[in-house]
Amino acid sequence: MMLCGLTAFNANAEAASAPASCPTGLPANTRCTTGTDSAGAHYWIAVPQAWSGVLVLHAHGGPELGVPRAERSADDLQRWAVMVKVGHAWAGSTYRQGGVAVRAAAEDTERLRGLFTDIVAKPRVTLLHGQSWGASVAAIAAEMYPTSYDAVLLTSGVLGGGTRSYEFRLDLRVVYQALCQNHPTADEPAYPLWQGLPPGNTLTRAELARRVNDCTGLRLAPDKRSPEQQQRLSTLVSVVRIPERSLLGHLNWATWHFQDIVFARLDGANPFGNIGARYVGSPDDDALNAQVQRYRADPAAVARFAADADPTGRLPVPTLNAHAIDDPVAFVELESAFADAVAGVGQSSRLVQTFTDEHEHSYLADAEYVALVDAVLQWAAKGDKPTPESVAARCAGLEARFGAGCRFVPGYRPAPLEARVTPRMR
Numbered sequence: 001m002m003l004c005g006l007t008a009f010n011a012n013a014e015a016a017s018a019p020a021s022c023p024t025g026l027p028a029n030t031r032c033t034t035g036t037d038s039a040g041a042h043y044w045i046a047v048p049q050a051w052s053g054v055l056v057l058h059a060h061g062g063p064e065l066g067v068p069r070a071e072r073s074a075d076d077l078q079r080w081a082v083m084v085k086v087g088h089a090w091a092g093s094t095y096r097q098g099g100v101a102v103r104a105a106a107e108d109t110e111r112l113r114g115l116f117t118d119i120v121a122k123p124r125v126t127l128l129h130g131q132s133w134g135a136s137v138a139a140i141a142a143e144m145y146p147t148s149y150d151a152v153l154l155t156s157g158v159l160g161g162g163t164r165s166y167e168f169r170l171d172l173r174v175v176y177q178a179l180c181q182n183h184p185t186a187d188e189p190a191y192p193l194w195q196g197l198p199p200g201n202t203l204t205r206a207e208l209a210r211r212v213n214d215c216t217g218l219r220l221a222p223d224k225r226s227p228e229q230q231q232r233l234s235t236l237v238s239v240v241r242i243p244e245r246s247l248l249g250h251l252n253w254a255t256w257h258f259q260d261i262v263f264a265r266l267d268g269a270n271p272f273g274n275i276g277a278r279y280v281g282s283p284d285d286d287a288l289n290a291q292v293q294r295y296r297a298d299p300a301a302v303a304r305f306a307a308d309a310d311p312t313g314r315l316p317v318p319t320l321n322a323h324a325i326d327d328p329v330a331f332v333e334l335e336s337a338f339a340d341a342v343a344g345v346g347q348s349s350r351l352v353q354t355f356t357d358e359h360e361h362s363y364l365a366d367a368e369y370v371a372l373v374d375a376v377l378q379w380a381a382k383g384d385k386p387t388p389e390s391v392a393a394r395c396a397g398l399e400a401r402f403g404a405g406c407r408f409v410p411g412y413r414p415a416p417l418e419a420r421v422t423p424r425m426r
Helices: 072-081 081-085 102-119 133-144 168-182 203-214 227-240 244-265 283-292 299-309 334-344 366-382 386-394
Strands: 015-018 031-036 042-047 054-059 089-093 123-131 149-153 318-326 351-358
Touching: 031 072, 031 089, 042 072, 042 102, 054 102, 054 133, 054 168, 072 081, 072 089, 081 366, 089 102, 102 133, 102 299, 123 133, 123 366, 133 149, 133 318, 149 366, 168 203, 168 227, 168 244, 168 283, 203 227, 203 244, 227 244, 244 299, 318 334, 334 351, 351 366, 351 386, 366 386
Parallel strands: 054 089, 054 123, 123 149, 149 318, 318 351
Antiparallel strands: 015 031, 031 042, 042 089
């Protein structure tokens, strides 16, 4: 950690803030501060010595469950240190609560924008950057506060809306249970799988991981799995169309995050259904479809969830997207759903989508982020709308400074979301 002073910061913030040691990896003489806002959200701010006047306001992914940790924003600042290295200020909030509450997170992000003005100065330009689930936070924040931001950057985004982005995780739960019969086990109380987990249930992530390994051999080398384990694992990844490496993560989401959505956000009502879904890719699809449990979503719950978690596509400012084609967490096909929503409200002229030949979700390459930021800022300032080709060319010119890693694929277009997620009745 390096100590960074804050002598130029204004003390007239809505909540106490204090100079802090910047996370490692930031430029020398960066000024950092941390604090807690009036709603209880923790935040970090970093301002480089030669500040460009641009604020990159970061909306983080996840979402995390439980009580927010100040360390979360510090970790995000360290991960996106390249924003500060190129001269931009950076600010990120933990949000005031854990869980799947999109509009509340958007409010917390907007509150931090005002805090930055109080603590530092009014930015010349504000770029709203949403990563992963935070991309949906940023997309909705831009809708809620259309005059607050000059441009929006969405990376690795969960942009199909909550009502469509998570349906495959219900598919995972019902197919997993049909194959494994241990989540819940036969001697545990039964519950509808769309609940994720009933209130008060004491299942731990370690125990769930043990059950998954018992059923599928997920943590074993392929040659150590039994034929039955390998068959169940192969069936899961084929039917639900997820990579093996992200199976446990998605199952965790379909357990504890579903529990948060259903019981903390929707008063126990069901936003997820699979009526009409026909699952394919198993050794015996007819037998599998006869065995999986079926649920009908509550239309009122779907509407409530959509009101909080579904972007409408209304883009008030230039918006640039980037997504890895082989993202194992947020499927690239979610970008098709977002593009359709944007087109549906006549805002396609404000959206450019780019794609990279990568296999990661949490972070791409420094040169790619710098190219994206430069391109969307120039679009906002001069009306020079980028193309996937121009972003790729810009990135190539930055590799000498920021390292190799430009893997944009300008001609790529993702398939519709229905090509990845089993269609169902709505």
